[in-house]
Amino acid sequence: MQLAVVGTGYVGLVAGAGFADFGNDVACVDVSAAKIEMLKRGEVPIYEPGLDVLIAKNTRDGRLRFSTDVASAIRDAEIVFIAVGTPQADDGSADLSAVEAVGETIGKNLNNFKVIATKSTVPVGTADRLRQIIGANATQPFAVASNPEFLKEGDAVNDFMKPDRVIIGSDDPKAREILRHLYNPFVRASDRIQLMDARSAELTKYAANALLASRISFMNDLAVLAEKVGADIELVRKGVGADPRIGTKFLFAGPGFGGSCFPKDLSAILYTAGSVGHDLEIVRATERINARQKRLLASKVSAHFDGALKGKTIAVWGLAFKPQTDDIREAPALTLIDALLEAGATVQAHDPQAMPNVRAIYGNRILLSDGMYGAAEGADALVVVTEWHEYRRPDFHRLKRILSSPTLFDGRNIWEPDELRGMGFVYTGIGRK
Ligand code: NAD
Incomplete structure (x- = not known):
């Protein structure tokens, strides 16, 4: 299939190289000319184990290319993935300006039916917003889908190539089918593809990150208690983690979580909840405990x-x-x-x-x-x-x-x-x- 991946950061680069490795023809595009120049020279702008090999192989075989020409890549594609950043805005919400800018470019370059899928982590309602933005300029039919990405930095290539699950959120049956077809080789026809509506897909990504972050903050809070009462949080961690209902992962006390996702995603989901009059108290506590822990x-x-x-x-x-x-x-x-x-x-x-x-x-x-x-x-x-x-x-x-x-x-x-x-x-x- 012909794909365009807009945004060549941690997510876009891994996804673009991964899709190419399964035989698709992929254009990875970015507004950063410096990044694209590096990639064209065969250099990888980020450190991610295995990514250099994957990019080199697929570039050499002609399935993966890099460009700053976002419009051409969109015109050539059957599916356009949006993988640009969604950083935290001053009011705590997710800054969607890059996603919206890509939406406008897509609208202006829609030369035939395309599926537009967001890989970026975007708040509930973004698929609807994108449909409006693209539709304002579009003269051709299109479908919007939410396809949140669950890869972990540090193990991103493995996660992308062998996903635990692929979430495809769209109200459009044609988009669901096209995306399912694209992902089938990644999951070997298992039931790891989950089809749902766009809003549920968008919320699933935030729910996953909030839940993981809350486990860390829970253990960090308990670590403070352990010190005060003369217990060892490491023994407690092993003790509780042996229960399969709890599991062993994301239970490590430490210096607080960072990264480009958890902090901004907690803030964004709190903002979303606040905008509809709900306070996600556990998420708020997770954030507060983390600030203290850091x-x-x-x-x-x-x-x-x-x-x-x-x-x-x-x-x-x-x-x-x-x-x-x-x-x-x-x-x-x-x-x-x-x-x-x-x-x-x-x-x-x-x-x-x-x-x-x-x-x-x-x-x-x-x-x-x-x-x-x-x-x-x-x-x-x-x-x-x-x-x-x-x-x-x-x-x-x-x-x-x-x-x-x-x-x-x-x-x-x-x-x-x-x-x-x-x-x-x-x-x-x-x-x-
Ligand atoms: P990143 O900052 O590494 O990369 C974003 C890229 O988008 C940059 O190269 C930037 O130049 C480019 N860009 C910005 N505006 C653009 C535009 N208008 N047109 C084309 N390119 C543009 O970000 P990332 O870590 O890859 O994250 C991207 C999205 O994926 C975010 O929404 C993030 O929350 C989500 N996500 C990230 C991870 C992760 O581990 N990093 C995991 C899952 C989901």
Whole structure:
């Protein structure tokens, strides 16, 4: 099938390459000329495991191409996917200006019947809004569908190629059929394609993110209680997670969630609820607990030094909002770094992938080290914020030698407190004795 994917970010690029890999002819288009130039040169603007190989293969085989010519890509396509950003607007709602701009371009370039599918996370009612925008200019029939994306950064290629479920929300039977046909090879004719109306599909995406985020905030809140009552949140997590009704995932206490999705999506669903006179109390609490949790590591570090951080050097391991990505949007490490700098500390940091993005924000206000041990050299404390594999089993003997004081803050509970205390470290985790 002929596809256009508008927006070549984390979602559009993975989706475009994934669709091409199943034999479709895909044009990935973006307004960012710099991004498209990189892609044309064979460079991948983001770090996502496996994506470079997938893009190279499909570009070489002629099924995947990149362009800034959004209008031509739309005219050539049978299905147009909208995968542009929907960031948080000042009032907390989802900023739909990019989605609407694409809608206008589609309307003006509708030369035959097309299915327009939103992959971007968009509030309930956006399919209706798009139908109006496109319809205002269109001289040909078209159908709008909501096809929310559930991939996780860090494992996006796998998630896209082998989805748990594909949600197709449209009131138009022809659009449903065309999209089902496109996705059938991804699910091997299983029942993992769910057809529904557009509003339910739009809400499903927000419901999924809100539910996942609420599990994290629940455990983070409980971690505070665990510390106060002398329990260990890690043992509690294992205990509750063994119940199949609860499950083991998204139960990890930590430094609060970040990323480009949960924070803005919580805000957007609260806004949607507010606009119809409903208060989603659990989502509001999830947000509030997360804001508090993101400040927790900084307050633990500060408390350890009796509030005297001026002149102290703090090492930070892990800057991306989670491992296996270079994405630092809303990352808890940034909240920590801001607080440390504000308090007069010197920050030495390391991340396997995210350092260029961090450098773009902080310049030389923090020291970025090519090696993880280099970042720890001479520091008064080391804080691990993102659980990259290489931080899980570091050479603690070496760390003990190079830190100027053997003080560890384990923001992800990845280390063994007893073992480290036995080695003479001062260890602080989240929600642990
Ligand atoms: P991103 O910021 O990485 O990419 C968005 C891209 O859209 C950018 O390259 C930008 O230049 C381009 N763009 C903006 N306006 C445009 C326009 N008018 N025409 C063409 N291109 C335009 O964003 P992302 O992380 O890929 O997210 C995209 C959408 O998918 C968001 O709604 C997000 O909530 C949703 N989503 C993201 C993830 C994720 O893990 N990142 C997962 C599921 C859903």
